[in-house]
Amino acid sequence: MGENITFFVLMLDAMLRVSTPLILASFAGMFAERSGIVDIGLEGKMLGAAFAAASVALVTDSAWLGLLAGISVSVGLAMIHAFACVTHNGNQVVSGMALNILVAGLGPVLALAWFNQGSQTPMIADIARFKPIHLPFADKLRDVPVVGEVYSELISGHNIIVYLALGMVPLAAWFIYRTRFGLRLRAVGENPEAVDTAGISVTGMRYRAMIVCGILCGVAGTYLAIAMNTLFIRDMTAGMGYLALAALIFGKWKPLPTLLACFLFAFAQALEARLQGVDIPGIGIIPVQAIQALPYILTVLLLAGFVGKAIPPKASGVPYVKEK
């Protein structure tokens, strides 16, 4: 019993760590897509932010400056996307793809040029990283059954970005559903013409949404490089941007379901590590790859309407061209 709880707590703990960048990125995607911009460039923005954060943290020995750099680069990339897709009505998928590939190349190129350690940065000293925060009494409560274990292992001991990401979720939901910005954001992704006739600039709204998207991706990338890991490695996002996109679709573009989808996908990843080669009675060995593929399969099934129905914001992916 106690062992089971420990196992479970450790699983959830791993899930939290893995889900943090996923949550940040999928909410970044939520802001973009809710405004009508499809952004498959989440991956690239995260990767770019990871590199920037790692580099600046290395040079300045400051995690916070690293975060600032990560956010700046990510927002910059988001602005290129907006410039191509909103100002010039470019193809949103092509633009996202271009930025993903550009960043995938640029990171290693700059890493080599600046740090001369192949396509990665040197290890980042602890002083320049976001380190686990031990909440009060975590040590003392450790031995209290269940509650203590949950508190000290699961709730305590994460770095600031994990808590930021979790705190961001209700904040984002509040922004989207309870503020003027959110109302206009949702409107511009559903019916930009209605927004235009109400005297609000569609372009302005979409640029603003992309700034938010950039900020969140920046935090996510920073987390990868200087919180979860200790350096930048080429392709360190490893498809997480696309997984975030899947979580967003799976969460039907809504905050709480998206959060749950991120948890689900992250839990699957945590589980995958645990289940490797384990013979489950009555089921046998579940191939890890099946668990790896599960989020994607679920998303495809959902998109096809076999499992529920995911209806994207009506105007997402469509450049707004004023009708003559």
Add this chain to the structure above:
Amino acid sequence: MAASDRGREASPPSGAAPPALEVIGIEKWFGTVHANSNVNVRVAPGTIHGIIGENGAGKSTLMSVVYGYYQADSGEIRVGGEPVQIKGPEHAIAAGIGMVHQHFMLVDTFTVLENIVLGVEGGRMLAPSLAAARSELQRLERDYNLEVNPDAIVGELPVGVQQRVEILKALYRGADILILDEPTGVLTPQEVDHLFRILAALREQGKTIILITHKLREIMALTDEVTVMRGGEVVAQVMTAETTREDLAAKMVGRSVLLRVEKGAAHPGAAFLEVADLCVNDHTGLARVKNVSFEVHAGEILGIAGVAGNGQSELMAALAGILPKKSGHILIKGEEIAGGTARGARNVRAAGVGHVPEDRQHMGLVTSFEACESGILGYHRDEKYNGRVLMDHTAIVADVGRQMEEYDVRPPLPRLRTGAFSGGNQQKIVLGREMDRDPDVLLVGQPTRGVDIGAIEFIHRRLVAMRDAGKALLLVSVELDEILSLSDRILVMFDGEIVGEVTQSEATEQALGLMMAGERQTPPQAPTSQENTP
């Protein structure tokens, strides 16, 4: 200036009160199209002012200028006597002008309340603005008989209620002048009645209402004053009480020179196309064609007149096998064809029907294709264009080149990109393709839209020649002149139904104009019915 002089005389007991809205000398060009030409309109405060005209008369352009979508090339807009600059909808809103669009500008996934506050939230937080809107809404409901559930999701409401939301949106923004663009097009008769009651209530409260419509019944039933537009100009502004339907219909249709086509009497033969009790819904599920029955005989041209959007397009699409029919029968030379299926258009073509679609750019051609490729659309599987695996490109170029010569396409270069041809020549490519097969039935939609005079004559001659060769032609056009000069028989469509039938010799523009505006054909001398719509 004559029009506005008349307006001044005709103004209701306005005394010194300046007009609520006045447009002076509005000019607007779109490329070579003169959409508004020296337009002057004065709208007295507290009245319902109708603007009536056919398609393309310039009504919508004028209102778009007033609401700030377009900038006039010249001219002035005055609100309450003061000149205003309207450079965008936000300026119009600030000037107290509200607009209810033909296609509602609503966010379907939002509640009524959220739609109403969008753009005028008043603060960064939503809760207070929604609360304020809720109480304001209650007041508006009381004052204007405009009941809606503020928490309903707009997309789930019937169209009539959605329209009320649009009106509420405008009122919530403090509109004193309310423009409604063809507001009854999507409404049921009950909803129309309700709308009229609302508009009357608004007038009583001192609001000024501008009603854009092509329906005479609405003008007569509701308005105080009416402006008639034709060909981008104002042709009359009169008090509604001082005019008659017949007079308005005549002004609306005008007395433009008829393009008479030389043609002899028709010698109708067997019925090549029979339509019985046909009902068609559009892709949104709205009933567009309602129980339509008619026959087209060999050797005649049957014209279908009507203002655009009264079901003609859906009728044509169903006949051509593109849109599925809901019920009824379509028989081609006595045989029922399975249309509306995945390969419906192919079946219909195989049965010997040619189809010149209304919208050549969206349907009839692929503008990015070479002319020779557009020239085989729909016939690309024909044996003469195909070898066993590859298409016979030489044959295609030669055949389409020949068609282009025959149908006077300039320049007759089959390798030129389709979009590079002018409108008239594109149309001749379509005509050549569809007529060259010598089909027994030819469906023709708007054959001369956007086509220059020379090409119009040519196209009309070819259509008549086809009739004389014993083919059955169905012609749909919103150009009354064209219908009158080409058709041997004329049906008038209104709101998805056929409201009248006349032969060419007995047709007058006035009679057709009345029917196009929804007056059902009546036996001679019978009093004009007030409740002609159920």
Add this chain to the structure above:
Amino acid sequence: MSIGAPTEAPRWVTHALVPLINLALALIISGLLIFALGEDPFEAISILAYGAFGYPEAIGYTLYYTTNFIFTGLAVAIAFHCFLFNIGGEGQAYLGGLGAGVVGLAIGHWPSPIVLILGILAAAAFGGAWAFIPAWLQAKRGSHIVITTIMFNFIAAALMTYLMVEIFIEPGQQSAESRDFEAGAIMPFVHDILAQIGIDAGHSFLNLSFVLALICCVLFWFFVWRTRWGYEIRSVGQNESAAVYGGIMPSRAIILAMCISGGLAGLVGVNEILGVHHRLLLEFTAGYGFVGIAVALMGRNHPFGIFLAALLFGALYQGGQELAFDMPNINRDMVVVIQGLVILFSGALENMFRPRIEALFMRRARSAPAAAE
């Protein structure tokens, strides 16, 4: 107005000048980057050119990469012709390799021509089948093909890992690779063929798949512009309602275009598995599927343009290795940067320059635009 004088730019502007300007922009920015990294961009170009074309082996490797990029470029292009964006080339190539590998493992002892032909067919069939599912879902269920093909890339990766680790792995082996094929399943190297007629071309990966790629270019052209299926695909891609008017079924065209697209991407598996590695292994696609996007955009979806763009990227990939070797501050990821910039300029930002450049060359008619509505 009655004379339909052309109101468009000459073809060479749209099809040659504009792509070249976009490429030039990408190269200029890359050059500035190289300069910023403390290296001489002009020297970089000469190293690159030498590394790509300077000696027989280099040319061989350049053409080997070119082969892959032709396949994936054509794959992206055929989907574009139907107005579909196939991002799934990577997964389809992966599955194509599986198809080729299964044939190689199963009947590698059969006579070579039979094995190779079956291997090619299997690669195309597996890749096509992997594209069929997203296509079917798009055509019949309306799921967005971009998202579905992305998801299928990941599903393919998981599937391949599973198959390699659990089924195809050679017993006793550490790395997830199958046993080597027997002689029948080996696509001959070009240098071996040249050696037979006395030409020494060094040793490179270039194999006869390159010829297959060239054949595909020619077939592609005939298929797209000279068959009724190609006609239908282009009609649906350019104007779906006109296609429906013409009696064409969009869903059929979508599925056909995607299956061909997947099949073409699958042929990467022939080049890699039958041509180079001669055994099944993991991650042999190495991002070639994504390069196809840049190649198709630059080549303007025309096989000749795709051939040239594929050659360019082949040269960049091969020359990039040399560059990374000779210039300590630059690694081969520089090529990926150029690739991203090419997609950015010739794809995402095409509306920024193209209209302006074309306007300079517009043969303007005095009349109104053709669309006088």
